[in-house]
Amino acid sequence: MKDAMYIPTYQDMLAAHERIKPHIRRTPVRVSDYLNELSGAQLFFKCENFQEPGAFKVRGAANAVFGLDDAQAAKGVATHSSGNHASCLSYAAMLRGIPCNVVMPRTAPQAKKDIVRRYGGVITECEPSTSSREETFAKVQAQTGGDFVHPYNDPRVIAGQGTCAREFIEQVDGLDAVVAPIGGGGMISGTCLTLATLAPQVQVIAAEPEQADDAYRSFKAGHIIADDAPKTVADGLLVPLKDLTWHFVRNHVSEIYTASDAEIVDAMKLAWKHLRVVLEPSSAVPLAVILKNPQAFAGKRVGVIVTGGNVDLDKLPWIQGAFP
Amino acid sequence: MKDAMYIPTYQDMLAAHERIKPHIRRTPVRVSDYLNELSGAQLFFKCENFQEPGAFKVRGAANAVFGLDDAQAAKGVATHSSGNHASCLSYAAMLRGIPCNVVMPRTAPQAKKDIVRRYGGVITECEPSTSSREETFAKVQAQTGGDFVHPYNDPRVIAGQGTCAREFIEQVDGLDAVVAPIGGGGMISGTCLTLATLAPQVQVIAAEPEQADDAYRSFKAGHIIADDAPKTVADGLLVPLKDLTWHFVRNHVSEIYTASDAEIVDAMKLAWKHLRVVLEPSSAVPLAVILKNPQAFAGKRVGVIVTGGNVDLDKLPWIQGAFP
Structure with a gap:
């Protein structure tokens, strides 16, 4: 299982779900009529920030x-x-x-x-x-x-992250796409792993900060591009793809969209206001790209993975204007 | 139904639930191991701030x-x-x-x-x-x-608010108490109405800002005391009891506890941090009184109604120190 070249399977994801169920929460899905009107899509937000330590990880x-x-x-x-x-x-x-x-x-x-x-x-x-x-x-x-335990380039980790998409498909019927942030690619890879078998008709779309857009450039170039020390308000998305996550991104991701830091902060504030959920900047990137690319999402049923909610409440980016 | 002296019944609450189900959300219940450790109780937070307009009302x-x-x-x-x-x-x-x-x-x-x-x-x-x-x-x-449609002293309104406690009892087994904020007393009255029939063993406890503690003083005095224009950070709790809500408070509420504005703001920030839910100051009063009175809640299963989540995100009380 620990050989870096081992590609985790759907069975690994199922085994992971059985193993971790006593230790994680089956997180709820939030909707907002207001955000649906604003986006022109039907958005479903799976609140992984409600895990006890505040993140899908x-x-x-x-x-x-x-x-x-x-x-x-x-x-x-x-x-x-x-x-x-x-x-x-x-x-x-x-x-x-x-x-x-x-x-x-x-x-x-x-x-x-x-x-x-x-x-x-x-x-x-x-x-x-x-x-x-x-x-x-x-x-x-x-x-x-x-x-x-690598944060993402580990088959055990990817199989574990894939359990989120399994719950999501059980909770929401007829999704057309699932959008998640991409940093190293662990959640996106787990989502691809699960949906490729469970619901192959559901597109997997990644959302990335413009200021750390190495996955976007890798996706377009066809090989991994890694940056050293990018800076963005989305502090959870600074790391590059690695071989395992690149495998899933290259083979299963439909599209990668990017958003500026200002767009990410606007989306974060919108989500706090209308979902009334505390999510961190990295977790606002999907909403930012959905609002930025309405033609890609209009009329669709779109699942959004709210990846985390650990924020310095004394340093909110829209109050201090303090993002990089 | 509209005579102010008409006391709504359990049947009115059941009829209200059928009437409003297509228009409201069955809100989820959040827990936090951290807040449980901090309080010494098992706390269950029913997130009425997740209603589309952001409040149980x-x-x-x-x-x-x-x-x-x-x-x-x-x-x-x-x-x-x-x-x-x-x-x-x-x-x-x-x-x-x-x-x-x-x-x-x-x-x-x-x-x-x-x-x-x-x-x-x-x-x-x-x-x-x-x-x-x-x-x-x-x-x-x-x-x-x-x-x-009076905000609380209306049997239709009280019957409607009582539907929240009905869902809560269905969602969480073995509650010892339900704590809700008290302003005019609409939510507390609806909670009393429902629990008196559905789960009479569950105590109903009200939480009130010290700086607008007219319900507390009424409860101790045995008659309604109303203040004109109290000031507190809990801006949803400024109004006094009226005859209908006083009926329920007097007959069914077990206790009213109060908290200072500083305690309310601390509890609000704790809830944002550990529940990762955006709740307004008024909705933090129950957590504030639970943390202030551990002897009353230790070891118990306590339901908390998170009444609302409409907050000026540019004016957070812990950042600006701007509460009255």
Whole structure:
């Protein structure tokens, strides 16, 4: 299962769902007549921000943690993450009672650091670049012997994330498309994995910040393009595609749309106001691209995965104008 | 039904539920392990802020609007309200296609005025006092002939609000208590009405701002005490009890607890952070009193009605320190 070239299967997703069900929530779906009128589409928002640690990443993390044999579990897990994977892996490790070491950029929102520590995760800070992150992680992993649970390029993680789309299809009939944010591509890959078998007629569409549009450029170029240290208000989407997630993006994603930081912040505020749900900037990118590309979504039934809701409530981007 | 002395019955609530079901949402219940640990209780938050117009008041408003005969419906409805009743009555009237006139304090949050206008409600502003509100309303009502739907002292409204507790009991087993904010007492009365028959073992507990604690003082004194123009961050709870709601408060409420504005704002921020739900200050009063009185709630299964989520996102009380 841990060979990077192993492509997770629909059966892996089903097994993951059985494994993690006691540890995750079946999150509800929100609708807003107002946002439907505004977009011209029927939008369904699956609130993964309502998972206890505030993000969908608890699905993949719990699948990895609860799939470990006892010998490896004793040494715990380790990872690097811009935030939600770190807190969700810490949370899953806490549930199983095993150690969790995480490398996080020093610039990650304080709310995300707080939540990792609340769940007993041990943080080592790095610079906010892919290169510094990977270098720092190698040291931490060597010291602890923790099992490396990559935030997205891990078949266990992708199979876990795929369980969200399974619930979504059970909860909402007749979806034409599912839109999710894309950073490293874990949620998009899991969504592709599940829908390719369960509902192949449903398009998978990725939404990405213009200021970290490496997946969009990769998709158009036909090979992985990675940027070091992009800057965007959508702080959960800074990382590049890797081989496993590229496999799913290349083969199953219908389209990738991008939105500017200003559009993302506008969409975030709209969602808070009309869904009355606290979602983080990264999770507002799908609504931003839907509103920006009405011709692509008009008249359709569109599922949106609200990926997370961990926000510094003292630093809201529309109040401080503080996004990069 | 419209005689002020008519006390609505359990059958009225059941009839209201059938009448309004096509027009309201069966709102979900949120839990947070973190808030459970913090409070020492098992808390269940019923998210009435997820109703389309953002508040439970759509239940009573829809019951009144859809119960009108055609002759009265042609003249529409009219009311006075500090906010959510106005928007919810406008929304219900829009759904039926009839006029709605509302008197609102000029100091009501802009978000609440915007939402009334979005639903086609016509606003006449008054001063932020009970006396000015009632005087202005009499003029508006005389001019329009709209059926007066009082925000809470109306059996149709109370029966409608009672449908929330019915859903809550269906959704959560073994509740020991339900806590809701108290202003005029409409939601508390509807909750008493329903639980007295459906689940009489469940305590009904009211939560009130210290700075507008007229219901608390009425409850202790044994008769209605009304203040003119109290000031609190909980802007939905400024109005006094009236005869119908006093009937239910006096006969069925177990206790009323109060919280300071600072405690309400702290609870509001906690709820946004850990439930990841946008609730307004008035709706944070129950969590504030639960955290303030752990001895009353420890070890219990406590339902909390999250009454509304209409907030000026540019004026959050913890950022500006702007509460009265």
